[in-house]
Amino acid sequence: MADAPLMVVDGAGVITGWSRAAERRFGPATADALGRRLMDVLANDTRRVRRGDEMPPGLRLEPLAGEGWAVWSTEASAGSGTGGDVVEAALLDVMFTQARVRVHVLDPELRILRISDPYTDPDPAETERLRGRPFHEVCAFDEPDRVESFVREVLRTGVPGIERLFRTAAGDVPGGHRALSMTAFRLQEGHGARQSEDGRVLGVAVSMVDVSAQIRHRGRDAALAAVRDTVGRTLDVDATCRDLVEALVPGYADVAVVEVVDDVLRGETPEPGPLDLHVPLRRAAYGGSNPAAHPVGDVRAVVPGTPYQRALSDMRVRVLPLADATWTDADAARAGAIRNFGAHTLLVAPLTVRGAVLGLVSLYRCGDSEPFDEGDVPVVAAMASRAALGIDNARRYVHEYTIASALQRRLLPQHAAPQPAVETDHLLLPGGDAGHWFDTIALSGARTALAIGEVAERGIHAATTMGQLRTVVHALAALDLEPDELLARLYDTAARLAAERTQLPRSGPLHQEPLAASCAYAVYDPFTETCTIASAGHPAPLVVEPDGAAFVVGLPVGPPLGTAERAPVAAVPVQLREGSLLVLHSSALRGHAQPTSGALRQALVPTDRPMRDLCDAVAYALPDIPELRGSALLLARTHAMPEDRYAAWELPYDKTAPATARRLTSRTLADWHLEGDTGDATELIVSELVTNAVRYGSPPLKLRLILDRGLTCEIRDSSTTAPYMKYAGAVDEGGRGLFIISQLASLWGTRFASEGKTVWSEQTIPGKKKRAGS
Structure with a gap:
C-alpha cells in the first residue's frame, strides 16, 4: 500500500488533494485536477473494466477523520510500477515501522x-x-x-x-x-x-x-575528569572540599554538600570502620542555591534512620528519590532544607580511605534536572575515593604541621625574661612550618644576648634542627663569648650536624637535604649602651631611634650555617641611644625593613609604646601572604643601666685591697638594704675574688657591684690568666677560695676582653628568681 493517498475528495465528490502518483496514473496535472469531480476523472481511467463499477480495480476509498474521503491505491506501487518504486516504498515502510x-x-x-x-x-x-x-x-x-x-x-x-x-x-x-x-x-x-x-x-x-545515554555518559566522564584534575592539589582540608564542590556544581549536580568528621579537620587520625552515630560532622563546603541557609562550619550529628546514617554505616554509595521519602520524619531539619531547594533525587557517598570514614558527600538534583540513577553510583564512588584521598593527605599534613608547630613553639621562649636595661618582646606570625627561632639570654654583668635564626627545612625536621642550634647557642652564650667567637663555634657545630646527615640511610628524608640555616647574635651592654652584633647568613637588624630615625646596621654578613664556605665573621659594635629599638627579623621580612618606607619602621613609630602594642602594630601592618607566614621578629628597647643599681671602684693593688673592698661592699649593701646573710656572703665572696686578683692578676684592679636580676660581684684586672677551681687537701692552707665562692654564689665565671679578664659571681637575692638560662 502506498504511504499517501492518491487524492482527497470532499463530501460532494470534488477533488481537494492530488498527488504525483495520481498525475502518473490519471494524466491531469495537479492544477487541472483540483476542483474537478472524482467520477469525471475516473471515467477516463483506462483500467476501468465495467462502466457500472463505482471504483476502478486497484483503488480503495476510505473516510477521513474530518470531512471527505481519501482514495488509496491497493497495488504494490502507486507509481509507475517499476522495481525502483517498489524498493522505495519498502524502504519507507522499514524506516517508519522498524528502524530505531x-x-x-x-x-x-x-x-x-x-x-x-x-x-x-x-x-x-x-x-x-x-x-x-x-x-x-x-x-x-x-x-x-x-x-x-x-x-x-x-x-x-x-x-x-x-x-x-x-x-x-x-x-x-x-x-x-x-x-x-x-x-x-x-x-x-x-x-x-x-x-x-x-x-x-x-x-x-x-x-x-x-542520545541521552551518551550525553549522560559524557557528563559523568567530564565530572570525574574535573574531580581528578582539581581535587587534591592543596594540602588543606577545607580547600579540597571546596574544590570538590566547584568541580560538581552546577555541571553535574545542582546542590553539593561536603561534610567532614570534625576531628579530621584538626588532623587527627580517624578510627577504622563505620562511623559512630555520636561523631559530629562539620560542613566543610557547600555549593548550590541559597548558601546562607546552609552555612559552612555548622556541626551536626548524623540522625539515625536516614540515608546519611546508612551510608556511613555500610560505607556504600546510594541513590534515592526524594518524592514521598519515608525517612524525612527522622530528620525534619534536613528534610526542610531539601524542600527549600526543590531537590527530587539524592545521591549520598561516604568519604572513606583505608577502611576509615572521613566524611560524607551529598549530591542533589533539583527542578527539571535529570534524576540520578544507578549509572551514577560507580562514577560518584570514584569521585568520593579521589576526594577522600586528597582530604586524608591534607589531614596528615595538618597532623604533622600541628606536631611541628607545637614542638617549635615549645622550643621557643614562652615569656620574655625581664632584663635590667632591655625591654624585649617577640612576634611569631601564624602559619608556615619553617624553623624560625629567637632567644633572649641573660648574660653576666647585666648584659643581654639577643639571637634570631631560621632553618631552611620544614616541619618536624626544621623543629629538630632549630632545637639543636638553639641549644648550642645557649651553651656557648654561657661561656661569655663575644658574638663573632660564638658564631665561629656555631659554624663548627653546624658542620658536624651536616656531616652526621651523610651517615643517615639513603632512603631517609634528610639524607639528600643539606643542612642550611642562619643566625644573628647580638650582645647589649647597658653600661656602655653598645650592642655588638655578628651574623652568619642572616639579615642585619633594623634600628629605630626615639625620634623615628631608622637605619639598617652596616653588618658584614658571613656565610650561612651548614655550608662548605667558611670565612671570618666580623662583629660590629653599634652605639644605641636611650630608648632605641633594635629589630631582629627573619629573612622574609627583609623587604619590609627599609629604614624609610618599610612597614616595620612605619609600624614602630612612635617607639615609646608598650612592647606588646608595638608587636601588634607590626602584625597589623604586614600583609597576609604565604611568604611571610611563620616569620619571626625579636624586638628590644635599650636603656642605660640606672646609676642606683650599680657601684664601681678602682682598688689599690696591694694587700690592703681585700679590706677596702669589704668596707665598700658593706656600705653599698646597706644602701641597697641587703644586710644579713646576703651581706655576709657577699663580703666573703668579694674578699676571696680580690685576694686572688692581687695574688695572681695584674693592675689595675677594679670592683663593681650590680643589682639587677640578682647581686653580681665583678673583679677586673689586666691579666688573661684564668682562675680555676681546685679541691684543697685537709691540711692545705690555701686553694679553697673558688670552692667557697661556688658554694655561696648561684653562678660564677670568667669573662675575657682585650684589656684583661673579669671574674664574676652572681647570688640569688631572697624573693627574686634566678635569671633565665641559669
Missing part, C-alpha cells in the same frame, strides 16, 4: 505528514491524529524557536542539518527530559539524480536519535 530512528515528515509549513516513534508501537490512529499538527506542538522541545529556526534553515537552503542536539521537555518521552540528535533533509520533486534545484519543495524529513 524517530522520523518526522513535514510539509513546507512544518506540519506533520507522517511520523514514526521507535519508543512506541506503531499506531496508525495516533499517526492519523497527529497529521497536520505543527511540528513544535507534537515535539515539546525546551527551545522550540531554536528548533524551528534550524528546520526552516534546512527548508530554505536545502543544506542538510546534521546531528544537532536539542532537549525535549518533560512528558514528550517517558522518563523525563531526553537529549535528541536531530538531522534534517529537504524534500523536493524528482528522484535521485532526477532531483534538481528547480524541483518543487515538498517539505522536510527530520530524524531524531535519542
